[in-house]
Amino acid sequence: MNRTILSVRGLHVCFFLRGRTLHALRGIDLDVYEGESLAIVGESGSGKSVLNKNFIGLLDQNGRITEGSIRYYGMYDKMKHNPAGGTDEEGRPYCDLAKIARREDWLRIRGSEICMIPQDPMTSLNPLKTIGWQISEALMLHHGMKGQMAKDETLHILEEVRIDHPEKRYHQYPHELSGGMRQRIVIAIAIACQPKILICDEPTTALDVTIQAQVLELLKELKSKYNLTIIFITHDLGVVASIADRVAVMYAGDIVEIGMAEEIFYEPRHPYTWALLSSLPQLGQRGEELYAIKGTPPNLFTEIQGDAFAARNPHALKIDHLEQPPYFDVSPTHRARTWLLDERAPKVEPPPALKKLRTLGGAVHD
Amino acid sequence: MTDHILEVRDLHVTFGHGAKRFEAVRGVSFDVRRGETFGIVGESGSGKTTIGRTVIRVNPATSGSIRYEGEEITGRISKELDRKIINKIQMIFQDPMASLNERAKISYIVSEGLQGRGIPKQEIEQRVTAALNEVGLLPEFASRFPHEFSGGQRQRIGIARALVMQPEFIIADEPISALDVSIRAQVLNLLSELQKKRGLTYLFISHDLSVMRFICDRIAVIHLGRIVELCETEELFRHPLHPYTRALLSAVPVPSPDYARTAKPLSYDPSIHDYSTDKPAWTEIVPGHFVLGNNKELDGYRKQMEK
Ligand SMILES: Nc1ncnc2c1ncn2[C@@H]1O[C@H](COP(=O)(O)OP(=O)(O)O)[C@@H](O)[C@H]1O
Numbered sequence: 001m002n003r004t005i006l007s008v009r010g011l012h013v014c015f016f017l018r019g020r021t022l023h024a025l026r027g028i029d030l031d032v033y034e035g036e037s038l039a040i041v042g043e044s045g046s047g048k049s050v051l052n053k054n055f056i057g058l059l060d061q062n063g064r065i066t067e068g069s070i071r072y073y074g075m076y077d078k079m080k081h082n083p084a085g086g087t088d089e090e091g092r093p094y095c096d097l098a099k100i101a102r103r104e105d106w107l108r109i110r111g112s113e114i115c116m117i118p119q120d121p122m123t124s125l126n127p128l129k130t131i132g133w134q135i136s137e138a139l140m141l142h143h144g145m146k147g148q149m150a151k152d153e154t155l156h157i158l159e160e161v162r163i164d165h166p167e168k169r170y171h172q173y174p175h176e177l178s179g180g181m182r183q184r185i186v187i188a189i190a191i192a193c194q195p196k197i198l199i200c201d202e203p204t205t206a207l208d209v210t211i212q213a214q215v216l217e218l219l220k221e222l223k224s225k226y227n228l229t230i231i232f233i234t235h236d237l238g239v240v241a242s243i244a245d246r247v248a249v250m251y252a253g254d255i256v257e258i259g260m261a262e263e264i265f266y267e268p269r270h271p272y273t274w275a276l277l278s279s280l281p282q283l284g285q286r287g288e289e290l291y292a293i294k295g296t297p298p299n300l301f302t303e304i305q306g307d308a309f310a311a312r313n314p315h316a317l318k319i320d321h322l323e324q325p326p327y328f329d330v331s332p333t334h335r336a337r338t339w340l341l342d343e344r345a346p347k348v349e350p351p352p353a354l355k356k357l358r359t360l361g362g363a364v365h366d
Numbered sequence: 367m368t369d370h371i372l373e374v375r376d377l378h379v380t381f382g383h384g385a386k387r388f389e390a391v392r393g394v395s396f397d398v399r400r401g402e403t404f405g406i407v408g409e410s411g412s413g414k415t416t417i418g419r420t421v422i423r424v425n426p427a428t429s430g431s432i433r434y435e436g437e438e439i440t441g442r443i444s445k446e447l448d449r450k451i452i453n454k455i456q457m458i459f460q461d462p463m464a465s466l467n468e469r470a471k472i473s474y475i476v477s478e479g480l481q482g483r484g485i486p487k488q489e490i491e492q493r494v495t496a497a498l499n500e501v502g503l504l505p506e507f508a509s510r511f512p513h514e515f516s517g518g519q520r521q522r523i524g525i526a527r528a529l530v531m532q533p534e535f536i537i538a539d540e541p542i543s544a545l546d547v548s549i550r551a552q553v554l555n556l557l558s559e560l561q562k563k564r565g566l567t568y569l570f571i572s573h574d575l576s577v578m579r580f581i582c583d584r585i586a587v588i589h590l591g592r593i594v595e596l597c598e599t600e601e602l603f604r605h606p607l608h609p610y611t612r613a614l615l616s617a618v619p620v621p622s623p624d625y626a627r628t629a630k631p632l633s634y635d636p637s638i639h640d641y642s643t644d645k646p647a648w649t650e651i652v653p654g655h656f657v658l659g660n661n662k663e664l665d666g667y668r669k670q671m672e673k
């Protein structure tokens with residue numbers, strides 16, 4: 001396993017809304033390894049975006065980290081004299097992103113160290129500037145490149161992200177491009193910054209499947225070329241099998257299961273992961289009901305008792321309603337927070353339909 | 367004889383004039399059988415919504431014909447027929463609330479199609495309650511406003527709005543594309559349940575073939591305003607012929623890392639078709655399986671089918 005580049009421990013985030021407190025992240029532990037692609041999967045509202053916004057210092061105004069640390073190891077000794085800097089037990093220097101308060105410090109991290117691609121490319125593109133200008137600006141800001149050099153590099157990056165006719169696109173505006181093309185431009189800007197970690201927040205949700213497949217291919221290529229670490233956020237487990245080395249499943253502000261992609265798809269242990277997989281239409285049988293998760297996620301304004309998924313879990317045990325389960329290790333790379341893994345628990349088999357996942361193939365082989 | 371509820375022949379739909387003239391639908395033909403779910407799949411901009419809107423007479427057809435239960439419904443039609451179409455054919459959208467007045471109550475939104483027709487207020491209320499009930503929403507939701515509802519609930523409201531008209535034929539335009547995976551399953555199940563209960567016919571529009579495989583009986587693949595292939599769902603997945611269909615199928619995400627990691631999506635290059643002299647024709651290659659191709663391509667497809 002590669003070195004840890006980001007290490008989150010006991011992270012709690014709360015939002016304050018008219019005197020009420022919403023507990024959005026409830027004690028996240030997560031290690032991200034250099035050069036891997038980690039998928040973070042969960043329903044809307046599970047905390048995927050909030051978790052990742054912490055990594056670039058863009059938590060909404062009314063939100064605050066109330067506990068925990070986020071050690072970023074990518075800057076080596078650049079932050080030595082920063083109050084957020086430190087050295088861990090193994091002597092590796094880090095910077096605790098949870099402690100960064102100054103805007104200048106975030107400007108050194110956001111973009112050039114950790115970069116985020118949002119779901120809607122238009123939110124991060126300037127409608128009034130040409131594509132070329134926007135990529136060149138990133139090159140100038142992060143690498144001090146100017147003039148012809150910046151232009152050449154911009155054209156090179158446009159080719160890299162598979163934009164046709166780079167010379168022509170250079171002078172075009174975002175609205176002149178299709179959705180898939182805009183998403184490539186946003187990726188191009190990110191590449192221009194040369195970050196170590198690229199966070200993709202549902203980058204393909206709004207795209208056609210063909211374009212989605214191309215964007216995923218592109219991300220895979222860029223990842224190996226630049227040794228990027230990719231965090232890929234999505235609500236759809238179906239799309240991440242091709243790109244994810246590991247998968248973390250989030251529910252109600254917590255990671256309930258994490259493991260290698262094979263472990264999550266073929267050996268899932270948490271009933272919530274079972275439910276997410278079971279509701280994929282790829283597992284459905286025409287004419288029969290598709291598995292649907294009953295009910296809604298818990299209200300994060302009130303304190304959660306026991307296992308957050310208990311109320312919707314057909315396999316819930318008595319203890320699930322009383323006490324939050326700890327993580328149980330399934331393998332050195334796989335763990336899940338469910339009482340079903342306790343040795344005293346009754347034996348519950350995952351839904352039989354999930355066996356199909358192992359043998360699923362595509363319709364077209366070439 | 368197969369009972370066709372809808373017959374579309376050589377439909378063309380054009381927008382704009384002169385230099386801005388744009389043909390969104392370029393000669394499309396298909397039949398929808400009573401009680402089936404007929405899918406139209408294709409990328410955004412391929413003309414799917416335009417076809418739906420032409421069937422409900424929002425967009426005028428430039429040429430071609432659309433027959434509903436045997437009666438021509440394009441162009442000028444009688445008042446009675448117009449009234450019938452408005453009742454019998456309903457459309458539901460990706461986000462039914464997006465275009466709606468956020469200040470209108472759910473009761474109004476659901477009953478809008480019934481208003482101004484001299485139906486007694488009490489009957490309207492009853493029908494709204496019944497429709498909400500059918501889609502699994504509580505009657506008290508009638509007095510609330512759209513912003514109080516989640517995406518899945520909003521889609522249910524959109525479905526109730528269609529059901530209240532007691533339709534026979536529903537055009538579902540990307541009804542679940544904007545929803546979370548877990549909510550998608552609920553809405554798909556609801557649509558299937560309503561179909562069984564009411565004997566509805568669906569024209570299901572989507573860009574997601576994995577959803578269509580689950581819900582559609584037959585599928586038409588559309589590319590830039592032209593249907594390039596049409597057949598039963600499993601046949602399409604087993605014997606895709608047109609290169610665009612194959613590209614589309616290869617892009618469907620497979621939720622299995624062993625397979626997905628090695629699979630490379632195919633890309634479709636329209637310039638592979640040489641239609642300069644040998645012109646393409648819409649051809650039934652085996653019973654029920656149609657594909658667009660010229661003689662040379664069709665020969666190739668036939669060989670492929672024999673394998
Ligand atoms: N600025 C905010 N104020 C209040 N609540 C918020 C704010 N931002 C996010 N939340 C809440 O935090 C939870 C997690 O949200 P988010 O991370 O956006 O979910 P996801 O990305 O998984 O869909 C949700 O309940 C959401 O409503």
Ligand SMILES: Nc1ncnc2c1ncn2[C@@H]1O[C@H](COP(=O)(O)OP(=O)(O)O)[C@@H](O)[C@H]1O
Pocket residue numbers: 381382388390408409410411412413414415416417
């Ligand atoms: N009212 C309109 N005026 C001009 N062009 C339109 C109009 N409606 C749709 N189009 C164009 O027609 C094409 C097909 O659109 P549409 O039917 O919405 O595609 P789809 O639903 O498959 O995404 C697109 O290029 C779109 O821009």
Ligand SMILES: [Mg+2]
Pocket residue numbers: 048049050201
């Ligand atoms: Mg989000």
Ligand SMILES: [Mg+2]
Pocket residue numbers: 411414415416539
């Ligand atoms: Mg459309």
